[in-house]
Amino acid sequence: DLKTLVSFVGNATTALAGVLKHPHTGNLRSVLGLASKAGADALPIVVLINFLVGFVMGFQSARQLQTYGADIFVADIVGLAVTRELAPLMTAIIVCGRSGAGIAAELGTMKVSEELDALRAMGFGPMRYLVFPRVLALFLVVPLLTVVADFFGVLGGMTVARYNLQISATAYLAETRTAILPWDVAGGLIKAVCYALAIALIACQQGFATSGGAAGVGRRTTSTVVIGLFVIVLIDASLTVVFRLSNV
Numbered sequence: 001d002l003k004t005l006v007s008f009v010g011n012a013t014t015a016l017a018g019v020l021k022h023p024h025t026g027n028l029r030s031v032l033g034l035a036s037k038a039g040a041d042a043l044p045i046v047v048l049i050n051f052l053v054g055f056v057m058g059f060q061s062a063r064q065l066q067t068y069g070a071d072i073f074v075a076d077i078v079g080l081a082v083t084r085e086l087a088p089l090m091t092a093i094i095v096c097g098r099s100g101a102g103i104a105a106e107l108g109t110m111k112v113s114e115e116l117d118a119l120r121a122m123g124f125g126p127m128r129y130l131v132f133p134r135v136l137a138l139f140l141v142v143p144l145l146t147v148v149a150d151f152f153g154v155l156g157g158m159t160v161a162r163y164n165l166q167i168s169a170t171a172y173l174a175e176t177r178t179a180i181l182p183w184d185v186a187g188g189l190i191k192a193v194c195y196a197l198a199i200a201l202i203a204c205q206q207g208f209a210t211s212g213g214a215a216g217v218g219r220r221t222t223s224t225v226v227i228g229l230f231v232i233v234l235i236d237a238s239l240t241v242v243f244r245l246s247n248v
Contacts, residue, residue, distance in 0.1 A: 001227075008205040012135070015127035027129045031137050038099040039141035043148065045098075046091055050149035053086050054078050054156025062165055071165045075175035078157030083180055087149035088188045089236055092195035095142055096228040100203040103134055104224035107207025108217040116208070126208070135200040142196035143189050150185065191239050198231045 019026035061077045107130060110116055116126050154176055161167040206220040206227070 004209065005202065005205055008208070009201055011127055012131055012201060012204070015125065015132060018125070019128050019132050025125065025128045026132045028133065028136075031133045031140075034133055034137035035141050037102070038095065038137055039145060042094060042098055042145065046094055046145050046149055047152050049090055049094060050082070050087055051152040051156040053090055054082055054153035054158075055160055056156075057081055057086070057153075058157035058160030059164070062160060066165070071161070071167060072171065072175050074157060074161050074165065074167075075172050076179035079154055079176040079180045080184060082153030082157070083150050083184045083188050085188070085236075085240075087153050088146045088192040088195065089232070091142060091145045091149045091192065092199065092232050093229065095138065095145070095196070096199045096232060097225055099138065100199045100224050100228050101221050103200070103203035104207040104210075105217055105221045107204060108210030108220045111208060111210045112213055112216060131200075131204045134204060135197065138196040138200040139193065142199075143192045146189060146192040147185075150188065187239075187243055191236060194235050194239065195232050198235060199228050202228050202231060 057078045058074055061074050062071070065071055065073055065077075107116075110130075116130075119126055119129060158169055158172045158176075161172045162169055203224045206224040210216045210220045212219075
C-alpha cells in the first residue's frame with residue numbers, strides 16, 4: 001500500500017508540473033465548487049466541534065487552576081492547545097471523514113463505471129482533470145477552516161471562564177493575546193496544509209484503486225478514512241517533534 005501511495009504521489013507531482021505548463025488542462029473551473037463542498041458545507045460542524053473542544057478544555061483545566069488561584073491561566077492552556085494542536089487536528093479529522101470519504105467514493109464510482117477510461121479516450125488526463133482540482137481545493141480550504149476553528153476554540157474556553165470562573169471577556173482575551181505567539185498559529189496552519197495534502201492524495205489514490213463494483217467502492221471509502229486518520233496522527237506527531245527540536 002505504501003509503495004502504491006508513493007507511486008501515486010509521484011504521478012500527481014508530474015501532473016502538477018503539466019498543469020503549471022498548460023493551465024487549461026487542470027480543470028480549474030471545478031475548484032470553486034469543490035472548495036464550497038469541502039469548506040462552506042463543513043463549516044457548521046467544524047465550528048460546533050471546535051467550540052465544544054475549547055469548552056471541554058476550559059472545564060477540565062479550570063478546577064485544577066482554581067486550586068492554585070491561577071484561574072486566568074485557563075486562557076493560556078486553551079489558547080495554546082487549540083492553536084498549536086486541537087484546531088488543525090480536529091478540523092483535519094472532520095475533513096477526512098467527510099470530504100475525504102466523499103472524494104474516494106466519487107472517484108471509485110467513476111472507476112468502476114469506466115468513466116475514467118472514457119476521460120482518457122477523450123484525451124483528458126485523470127490526474128490533471130480530477131486529482132489536481134481536488135488537491136487544490138483542500139489545500140485552500142483546510143487552513144481557512146483551521147483559522148475559524150482557532151477562533152471558536154478560544155471562544156469555547158472563554159465561555160467557561162466567563163460563567164464558571166467569573167473572568168471577564170476582556171481579561172480573558174488580553175491573557176490569550178499575551179500567551180499566543182504568531183508562530184503558534186503559523187505552526188497550526190503548517191500542520192493543516194500537510195493534513196490537507198495527505199487527505200486529498202490518499203482519497204484520490206484509494207478512489208483510483210477501486211475495483212469490484214459497489215462493494216469495492218465501500219471498501220475503498222472505508223480505507224480512505226482509516227488510512228487518512230492514521231497518516232494525520234503520524235504527520236502530527238512528526239511535525240510536533242520537529243517543531244520541538246527546532247525550539248519553535
